[in-house]
Amino acid sequence: MDPYDTYTDKQLFESLAKTRKQREMDRLLKEIIRRYEKPLATKLRLTIPYDEDLIGLIVNDVFIDVWRKRRKLASVESPRAWLLKVLSFKMSDAIQKVKGREEYVDFTTNDYLEIPENHPDFDEERYEGMVQKIQRAVANMPVQRRVAFTMRVFDGLSIAGIARLRNLNEQTVKNHVGLVKQQLREMFRKGRKEGYK
C-alpha cells in the first residue's frame, strides 16, 4: 500500500513542494493524478463530450502545470479548488485554440455554473430579494464584521484594500468576512428549520 494514500490533499501538495527526491516526487505526482484525473476528466466530458483527445490533452496539461509549479504548491490553500481553477484556465486555452469549430461555441455561452446571471431566465427581482435578505441579516451583526463583509462582498474591494482603509490587519479582515459568511450560513440553515425561507 502506498503511504501517500493517507495524506490529505494539502499534505500531498506540501510534500511535493518540499521534497527533492525524484522518486518521491514521482510517487506524489502519481498519487495526485490518481485522485483527480477522473473528476477532472468527468467535468471535461460534461462540457465537451465529443472530443476525448482534447479532454486527454487538457487533463495532461493540468498535471504538467502541477509538476511545473511543484515548488510553489505549499502556498496553495485549497488544492482541490486550485486544480479546478487550473482546469478552467486550461480549458479556456484549449477552446481558444479551436474556437473556430462550432461545437465549442456553446462552451463559453452555456457555462452558467461559473456565471449564473447569464442564465436566459435569470430572475433579477428574486435575486435582489435574496440579496436584501442577506443585507438584513448582516445588519444585526457587529459593526466591524458588517463593514468588512459589505466592503468585500457588495463593494468588491480586496482584502488588502479593506485592511488599508480600515487600518486593520489583513488576517483580521479575512476573519471578519469569514465569520459573517459562516454566521449567514448558520442563520439560513436555522431559518429553514424554523420555516424561514
Next chain:
Amino acid sequence: MYNPKNIKKIIRRGLERKLSAQDAVILKSAQLIYEENELLELEMDVLEEMVAERTMGVSEHRNIDTGAIVRAERKQYIRQLLIGGMRVCAGIVVVGLIGAGVVAVNQWWNERTVPSAYEKLVLAGDRVPASEFACTVYWGNSATVVGKESTGRLGRFGDKELWRRDNGELELVQLPSQFAFSAGHKPDIRVVTDAQQQCAVWLPDGSLIWLDAGSSFSYPMKKQGAQNMEISLAGRALIRVREHADPHPRTAVLRTPNGSLTTQAGEFAVLANRTDTRVTLLDGRVDGHFPIDDGYRILTNRGDQVTYDRCCTDADGNINMKLSDVTRTDPWQAVAWTTRERNYRNVSLREFVLEMNRTYNLGVKSVNCIPEQMTITASIHFKDPVDKIYGYIRKAGLAMYESNGMVSFCGPELDPGRLRYPDGVSDSLDLMDVLHGRDLLAAVPR
C-alpha cells in the same frame, strides 16, 4: 437553501446543463456567502461523487504516466526557454537596428541641418539653384552627361554609384566591398563643367565639391587601406570636408596645378588656374603647400586668403613665382560665383574678363592687352546670355576682335595672305613699300 448539500445539488444540475432559473438565482446569491474556493471544493465533491457513481461511463482507466508528464513539462520548459531566448535575441537585434537607425538618421540630419559656414554666408535663396546643376562625369572611356532634368541613379563607376538627389545635387555612393576592383587599372572619376554649368557633388565620405563653370576635379577610386583622400582640381570650386569620428582622422588632399591643400575639416573656396592658385578659408583649417621656398601657409581664420602666382618669365628664362602672405579678405567675394546675381562695381576689367571667360568660355586669348587701370561695373544673372557680357565689355570701352571663335583685345591680326593695295594706289608700286608708307616718303622732296 444555502446548506452545502443543497448547493451541491445545484452544482450537479449545473454540470449536467440542467440548471433552472431558480437554481441560478440561488447559486448567484450563494456566491455572496461562500468563498470561491468553498464553492469549487463543493464542485470537486460533486465530481468525485459522479465518478463514484460512474454515471459518466468513466469505467475506462486512462492511467496518465507520470514519466510522460515529467517529459512533457521538460519539453515545454525547453521550448519556452528557446522561444524566450529567441524573443530576447530578436528584441536585442530590433533594438540594435533601431539604435543604429537613430544614430544614422541623427548623423544624416545633423549633416544637413547644421548650416555650414557657406550656408550661413550665402542664403539659400541667393544661391544658384541646384536644380540648374549640370556637368559631365568621365570614368575610363565612359562619359555620363548630367543634365538639368537628370534624376535618380545615373551610373555606376566600379564600386561607386552616381545618384542625383531630389534637390539636384549629385552624390557618389560607395557600394559594398564585393563591387570593388580586385586588380587592374582603376581610372579616376572626373567631373567636368562646361560653360554656364555648375555642379555640386557629395563624395562618399561626406565631403562636398561645388564646381564653378569651366572647372573639373578628379576623384580617385579608393585604394584599400588608404587613409587620405586625394582630389585634383582645376578651375574654381567650393570645398567642404567634414570632420570624421574615426579614431584616426582622415586627411583630404586637394592637388591643384600649383601646389596642394590639406585639411581634416574645413570649408574653403579655391581658384586653381594653370598659373595661379588662390585659396580663401570659410571655416576650419587648411594647410597650403606651394612649390616655392618657404611655401607653407596655414589658414585658420574665416576670410584668410593666400595667393600663389607663377606669372612671368624673365630675360634669363626664369619663371617668377610669388606667394602672398595670409591676408584677411571678405569671404563673400570668394563665393560670389555661387550666387544667382553677381554685381561688379568698379572691378578690374581684366579680372572681369577672366571670370566671364571661365563662365561663358569666351575663348579669350590673353588679357594682357587690356589696360590694367580699366574697370567695369556690371550685374550678371547666372542665366544671362553671352551677348550681354559682350555688351558690358564694349560699354566699358574695350574693343574686341573675334577671329576663328577666339576673342582678342590686342587689335586685328595681320594676315599676309589677305593684304591688298589700298584704294587709289597703283599696284605698280611695291606692296610692302605702300603698307609701310615708304612710297610716300620717297615722294617727299629732300
